[in-house]
Amino acid sequence: MALPAIAPYPMPGAADLPKNKVSWTPDPQRAVLLIHDMQRYFLGAFTPGQPPVTELLANIQRLRQHCTALGIPVVYSAQPGGQTPEQRGLQLDLWGPGINGGPDQKQIVDALAPSESDILLTKWRYSAFIKTGLLELLRERKRDQLIICGIYAHIGCLQTASHAFMHDVQAFLVADALGDFSLEQHHLALNYAAKLCAVTTTTQRLVEGLQPPASQGELSLSxxxxxxxxxxxxxxxxxxxxxxxxxxxxxxxxxxxxxxxxxxxxxxxxxxxxxxxxxxxxxxxxxxxxxxxxxxxxxxx
Incomplete structure (x- = not known):
């Protein structure tokens, strides 16, 4: 029931993206960045210093810096440690007790530690929309786009994208800023999302798409x-x-x-x-x- 040991695999890139069914465009005035479950407990299943972890951390750092510079809200989801069986629910049957009650496993990894201006949501189920107030946060800020990065692609990230779609929130799944149990499951998440609920993209494409308005007389398009x-x-x-x-x-x-x-x-x-x-x-x-x-x-x- 514990997390599997994840063997290194190559991070998908632009050439690996499935064909998107929709052509939504990210907008700095509409978007929120979600950094999904980047906690020590979940990162511990990967081989340190090997792909996809190296690219995962670097690309999320880049997304976070770019979004912060544009005034895009940055939201972290993180599961609590030491959950009771009632709090854990059916996840207990599939994954066991999860994060322990100590101070270490539940922490966001140091490379992505939230700042004081970032928003931290306590997450209880696969989807970051369940019992978190994420939807209310989006509506209060009049935001209807969600950029999703983090782990694991085919579980919480995909479920969050699906829930975003069902709440009329445009989701962007950043392929090379996700991690998963295997390359096969990583692609499974991207293919499902592209066909049914989201736009799949890359860090580079998203950064290029999220540009501030140009100053008067300036053309930023080459x-x-x-x-x-x-x-x-x-x-x-x-x-x-x-x-x-x-x-x-x-x-x-x-x-x-x-x-x-x-x-x-x-x-x-x-x-x-x-x-x-x-x-x-x-x-x-x-x-x-x-x-x-x-x-x-x-x-x-």
């Missing part, structure tokens, strides 16, 4: 970023030509609107009609550059 954003939505496995018709490649109206919303948050004044009428990478970057130049000129005058 041609490489424009191409990367389009390729992500198309799940493109082959290169996209600069002058290729993106509509013919499968870029539908929903995905175009996703790009409009994403690029507007970087300061780009662009419309759906403009993108739809000139659906090539070359035209789009010209439109973005032109809009920025006009705005800069108007601001200077």
């Amino acid at each position: 041609p490489q970023q424009v191409r990367s954003d389009v390729a992500e939505l198309l799940q493109a496995e082959t290169s996209i030509g600069d002058d290729e018709n993106l509509l013919e490649r499968g870029l539908d109206s929903i995905r175009i609107m996703t790009l409009v919303e994403r690029w507007r948050r970087t300061g780009a004044e662009i419309s759906f009609v403009e993108l739809a009428e000139r659906p090539t990478l070359t035209d789009w970057y010209a439109l973005l550059s032109s809009a920025t130049a006009q705005r800069t000129s108007h601001h200077a005058s």
